[in-house]
Amino acid sequence: MSQEFDPRERQTLGEREVSDLPPSLLAEVVAARRPVSLSSQVEARVMAAVRRRAASPRYRAWHWFTAPSVPPWALLAAAAAVVLALVLLRPASVGSPGAASPLAAAAGPESVYVRFILVAPNARQVALAGTFNSWDPAAAPLVRAGAEGTWTVTVALPVGQHQYSFIVDGRRWVPDPAAPAVDDGFGRRNSVVSVSAAQGRVL
Amino acid sequence: MIQGDRVERTVEPSDGTVVRAVLTGDIEQYAILVRRYKDRYARYASRMLGSVDAAEDAVQDALIRAYDRLAQCREPENFAGWFFLILRNRCFAERRRDRRSDGLDQARELTAPEVSHAALERAEQVRSLEQALLQLTPEQREVFLLKHVEELSYDEIAARVSTGVPALKMRMHRAYDRLRELLGETR
Numbered sequence: 001m002s003q004e005f006d007p008r009e010r011q012t013l014g015e016r017e018v019s020d021l022p023p024s025l026l027a028e029v030v031a032a033r034r035p036v037s038l039s040s041q042v043e044a045r046v047m048a049a050v051r052r053r054a055a056s057p058r059y060r061a062w063h064w065f066t067a068p069s070v071p072p073w074a075l076l077a078a079a080a081a082v083v084l085a086l087v088l089l090r091p092a093s094v095g096s097p098g099a100a101s102p103l104a105a106a107a108g109p110e111s112v113y114v115r116f117i118l119v120a121p122n123a124r125q126v127a128l129a130g131t132f133n134s135w136d137p138a139a140a141p142l143v144r145a146g147a148e149g150t151w152t153v154t155v156a157l158p159v160g161q162h163q164y165s166f167i168v169d170g171r172r173w174v175p176d177p178a179a180p181a182v183d184d185g186f187g188r189r190n191s192v193v194s195v196s197a198a199q200g201r202v203l
Numbered sequence: 204m205i206q207g208d209r210v211e212r213t214v215e216p217s218d219g220t221v222v223r224a225v226l227t228g229d230i231e232q233y234a235i236l237v238r239r240y241k242d243r244y245a246r247y248a249s250r251m252l253g254s255v256d257a258a259e260d261a262v263q264d265a266l267i268r269a270y271d272r273l274a275q276c277r278e279p280e281n282f283a284g285w286f287f288l289i290l291r292n293r294c295f296a297e298r299r300r301d302r303r304s305d306g307l308d309q310a311r312e313l314t315a316p317e318v319s320h321a322a323l324e325r326a327e328q329v330r331s332l333e334q335a336l337l338q339l340t341p342e343q344r345e346v347f348l349l350k351h352v353e354e355l356s357y358d359e360i361a362a363r364v365s366t367g368v369p370a371l372k373m374r375m376h377r378a379y380d381r382l383r384e385l386l387g388e389t390r
Contacts, residue, residue, distance in 0.1 A: 028332035
């Protein structure tokens, strides 16, 4: 047999009972085992559909909504923990981000500005990705503040729970060491920040 | 001077790695999974549906559906098993749709004056195993294919389709009875 159904499932051969079949059917069963290859166009068509979906704002919103969510116990843990991020209602009160600390998005009426900090002296670049920006690694780059290797970014976050992670040098996903984290269901840890409308409060 | 050949090995990323990359926005990585699984279950789909063309549509739809639901894949390293279930549901749905339309066709035939000829033609058409398999229920057809064409054991099938071994054996038993009934007079 030349085509594998699944190589891992082929270890317990020997239970075949094709001998139970009438001889006239045996040849047809053997013929049915010949490999089947589909057109190479399948890949092109599937990927075209994938790209269309990824470009659709409605799909992106749905994808965000159905992304692995925080389990209830983790939400409670997050609510009880202290996050390093500073939650501020007024951007003017953000700890001197200045021109070097870009605001990834303007805060709406239900949003507050949150400053994220990561100490990574050897990093060449750091980005912030999370549920609030569809995990887009390009949406919120951090900037280096001073020579100590402190990276910061301030983003406007809607009130509520958010999961996030830092991306160091474009490939290493690093949870916030100062924030609670939850398993994302895929073997990685996501940090959690809980944003409340109360001025200056960090949950 | 003899220089050693430089051996470069490219390590294929695991399914879990690819799934995570896609979920974090690198959608082009999904092509790896498409290439990896496009043909793996093509034979299963083509035998379930009765043609390679139908299998191609089913596999393509299942791959797109898997992308749509990727966030619900709880065990990314077992993408293969998860994808198989999506494809299986697609094949079952198509078979049930076909059976319904067959039923409608049959009802039309019964109202036609040449009903006896139609019935005779129908009986004569059921000559090959492949055609006979199409007359089985999707569940009977599937257990026959997984056992005899894909050569899986009952335990492997049970794990794959989340059904107990006794129930699978009963399906097989009924599949044999039905095949004997369909093919008995023409063999």
